[in-house]
Amino acid sequence: MQKKQKGIENIRLRSKEASADTVRHSLSHIMAMAVKKLYPEVKFGIGPAIENGFYYDFDLPAEASGEGGQLKISDADLPKIEKAIRELLEQDIKFIRKQITKAQTKRMFANQPYKMELIKDLGGRKISIFQSGDFTDLCAGPHVKSTREINPKAFKLTKIAGAYWRGDEKNKMLTRIYGLAFATEKELKDYLFMIGEAEKRDHRKLGKDLDLFVFSDLVGPGLPLYTHKGFTILKEIVNFSRELNQSIGYQEVHTPNMNKAELFKVSGHYEKYKEDMFRVVSNYTQEEYFLKPMNCPQHTQIYASKMRSYKDLPIRIADFANLYRDERPGELSGLTRLRAFRQDDGHCFCAPEQIKPEFKAVLKVVQQAMKAYKMNYKIRFSLWDPKNPQKYLGEKTVWEKSQKLLEEILIENKIDYFKAVGEAAIYGPKMDLIAKDSIGREWQLSTIQLDFIMPQRFGLKYIDEKGKEKTPIMIHRALVGSPERFLAVLLEHHIGALPVWLSPVQVWVIPVGSSHGRYAQKIAEQLKAEGIRAEAKTDAETVGKKIREGEMQKIPYLLIVGDKEIKAKTVAVRKRGAGDKGAMSIDKFIGIIKKEVADKK
Numbered sequence: 001m002q003k004k005q006k007g008i009e010n011i012r013l014r015s016k017e018a019s020a021d022t023v024r025h026s027l028s029h030i031m032a033m034a035v036k037k038l039y040p041e042v043k044f045g046i047g048p049a050i051e052n053g054f055y056y057d058f059d060l061p062a063e064a065s066g067e068g069g070q071l072k073i074s075d076a077d078l079p080k081i082e083k084a085i086r087e088l089l090e091q092d093i094k095f096i097r098k099q100i101t102k103a104q105t106k107r108m109f110a111n112q113p114y115k116m117e118l119i120k121d122l123g124g125r126k127i128s129i130f131q132s133g134d135f136t137d138l139c140a141g142p143h144v145k146s147t148r149e150i151n152p153k154a155f156k157l158t159k160i161a162g163a164y165w166r167g168d169e170k171n172k173m174l175t176r177i178y179g180l181a182f183a184t185e186k187e188l189k190d191y192l193f194m195i196g197e198a199e200k201r202d203h204r205k206l207g208k209d210l211d212l213f214v215f216s217d218l219v220g221p222g223l224p225l226y227t228h229k230g231f232t233i234l235k236e237i238v239n240f241s242r243e244l245n246q247s248i249g250y251q252e253v254h255t256p257n258m259n260k261a262e263l264f265k266v267s268g269h270y271e272k273y274k275e276d277m278f279r280v281v282s283n284y285t286q287e288e289y290f291l292k293p294m295n296c297p298q299h300t301q302i303y304a305s306k307m308r309s310y311k312d313l314p315i316r317i318a319d320f321a322n323l324y325r326d327e328r329p330g331e332l333s334g335l336t337r338l339r340a341f342r343q344d345d346g347h348c349f350c351a352p353e354q355i356k357p358e359f360k361a362v363l364k365v366v367q368q369a370m371k372a373y374k375m376n377y378k379i380r381f382s383l384w385d386p387k388n389p390q391k392y393l394g395e396k397t398v399w400e401k402s403q404k405l406l407e408e409i410l411i412e413n414k415i416d417y418f419k420a421v422g423e424a425a426i427y428g429p430k431m432d433l434i435a436k437d438s439i440g441r442e443w444q445l446s447t448i449q450l451d452f453i454m455p456q457r458f459g460l461k462y463i464d465e466k467g468k469e470k471t472p473i474m475i476h477r478a479l480v481g482s483p484e485r486f487l488a489v490l491l492e493h494h495i496g497a498l499p500v501w502l503s504p505v506q507v508w509v510i511p512v513g514s515s516h517g518r519y520a521q522k523i524a525e526q527l528k529a530e531g532i533r534a535e536a537k538t539d540a541e542t543v544g545k546k547i548r549e550g551e552m553q554k555i556p557y558l559l560i561v562g563d564k565e566i567k568a569k570t571v572a573v574r575k576r577g578a579g580d581k582g583a584m585s586i587d588k589f590i591g592i593i594k595k596e597v598a599d600k601k
C-alpha cells in the first residue's frame with residue numbers, strides 16, 4: 001500500500017526560495033493591512049507564505065459577512081483589495097521587528113481573539129512581533145526591509161475560500177484570501193498560463209464533458225460512479241496491467257472487500273492506520289470489521305493456507321479488489337483522491353536470493369507500461385526517517401539491510417533515482433515511480449516495496465533446501481497504482497484525447513444525409529464485429545455539426561459516408577489531430593486501426 005500524504009496546507013518554506021517566500025510572507029502582512037483599511041473591525045487569523053504565494057485568514061465584521069456566516073465578500077472584491085495593497089506598496093513601508101514580553105503582547109492584541117489564542121500557546125519570555133505601518137503581527141519573520149522590495153506587478157490575489165480556524169471543523173469558519181507572488185512579472189504570467197493549461201485539462205471537467213464518471217450526493221463524496229465510457233477506459237487500463245502481470249508470472253486472485261479487525265491487528269495496520277479505515281458493523285456479531293484499505297494482509301493468508309517449500313517460491317499474487325480509505329470529505333478531489341478505488345496490486349513471497357530478479361522483473365513491466373501510456377518518469381528511492389523510528393515497524397538493522405539491498409538493485413540496473421528520506425512505507429523501503437505529465441506536473445504512480453516485517457508478523461514460513469524453516473520476504477508492488485487515479489492522470493496528460501487503444505469510442509461513422517444512414521450502420525456493425533468500438537451517428541444533425549461534436553468528444557476516427565463512398569464501397573477517413581486521410585476501403589481502415597490498437601498507439 002502507499003503511504004497517505006496528509007497535510008491541510010502546502011506550507012513549504014524551502015531554504016533555496018527563502019527570498020521569494022520572504023516576499024510572499026511580507027505580502028500577506030500588507031494584505032492584512034489593506035483589509036484592515038477596508039474593514040477596520042476585522043479580526044486576524046494567520047497569514048503564511050505557501051507554495052507560489054500566500055494567504056491570510058480573516059474573521060470579517062458584520063458589514064462584510066452576511067447572515068448565518070455566509071460570506072458577503074467574494075472574488076469580485078479582490079480587485080479592490082489588490083488596489084489597496086498596491087497603494088500601500090508604493091508607500092515605502094518599513095518592516096520592524098520587536099521582542100516584547102508576553103504581558104505586553106497580550107495587551108497589544110487584547111481585541112484580537114485569534115492572536116490571543118496563539119499567544120497562549122507560545123513559550124519563552126520574549127515574543128517576536130513585526131510592525132509595518134499601523135499593522136502589527138505576531139511573527140518570527142523573516143520579512144523584507146521595506147515594501148519597496150516587493151514588485152507590485154508580480155503579485156495577484158486569486159481567490160476567496162472558507163477555512164476553519166486552525167483547520168478544525170469545530171471552530172469558526174474564517175475567510176481566507178489567497179494570492180500569488182513571484183520575483184518578476186514574467187514568472188507570474190508564466191505561472192498563470194500554467195494554471196490556465198491545468199484548468200483546461202482538469203479531469204473533473206473532462207470527465208463531465210466526455211461523460212466518463214459522475215458523483216452523486218446520495219452516494220457520497222469520494223465515491224465516483226463510472227459510466228460505460230469511463231468504465232471502458234478503466235477496463236483497458238486494468239487489462240493491460242493484467243497482461244503485464246501475467247508476463248512476469250503473477251497469478252490473479254480475488255479477495256473480499258472487508259475482514260476482521262484481527263487481521264489488521266496482526267499486520268500492524270490497526271495500530272498505525274485505524275483512523276483511515278471504514279469500520280463495518282455486523283448485525284450478528286460484536287466483532288469489529290473493516291473495509292480493507294489494502295490487500296497485503298489478506299494475501300498473507302493465501303500464502304499461509306499451505307505448507308510451502310523453497311521449490312514453490314516465488315509465489316506471486318495479483319489482485320484488483322476494491323479498496324476503501326476513510327479520507328476527510330474536504331480532502332477529496334475528483335479521481336485523484338478517492339474513498340473507493342482499486343490498485344493493480346500484487347505481492348510476491350520469495351527467498352532472499354530472489355529479491356533482485358523479482359524487483360528487476362517488476363521494474364521492466366513498469367517501464368513497459370509508462371512507454372505505452374507515453375509518460376516520462378523518474379524513480380524515487382523512498383527511505384525511512386531514522387530520526388522518527390516510531391513511525392515505522394521493525395528493527396533498525398532490518399531497515400538498514402533492506403535499504404542497502406534496494407540501492408544495489410538500482411545501481412546494478414543503472415536506473416536514475418533520487419533519495420527521499422521519510423517517504424518509506426511503515427514496513428519497508430520502496431521505489432516509487434514519479435511520472436511527469438505533458439505540462440511538467442509530477443504524479444506518484446507505481447511502487448515496488450520490500451517488506452521483511454509483515455511475513456514475520458503473520459508467522460509465514462517455508463522449508464529451505466536443508467529442511468529448515470525460514471521466513472519468506474514479501475514484495476508489494478503496483479504497476480500504475482490505482483487505475484481510477486491513473487485515469488485522472490491520463491485524462492489530464494492527454495487533455496482527454498486518449499490513445500486509440502484507450503479511447504472509449506474509437507470510431508464514429510457519420511452519414512452525409514439521411515439516405516446514407518443504413519450504409520453507416522452497416523459499416524459500424526462491421527467494425528464492431530472486428531472488436532472496434534464504433535458508433536453510427538444517424539441522428540438528424542448536419543454533417544458539419546456531427547464532425548465538430550466528434551472533435552469535441554475526442555473521437556480518434558470519424559468516417560464520413562455519402563453517395564460517393566457507397567458507390568465505391570469506401571469510407572472517407574478523418575483522423576483526430578491529423579485531418580482528412582482521404583477515402584479508403586473499409587478493410588484497409590480496419591487493418592490500420594487494429595494495428596494501432598495492437599501497438600498501443
Ligand SMILES: [Zn+2]
Binds near residue numbers: 025029047130139141
Ligand atoms: Zn508574519
Ligand SMILES: [Zn+2]
Binds near residue numbers: 001295296346347477
Ligand atoms: Zn501490499
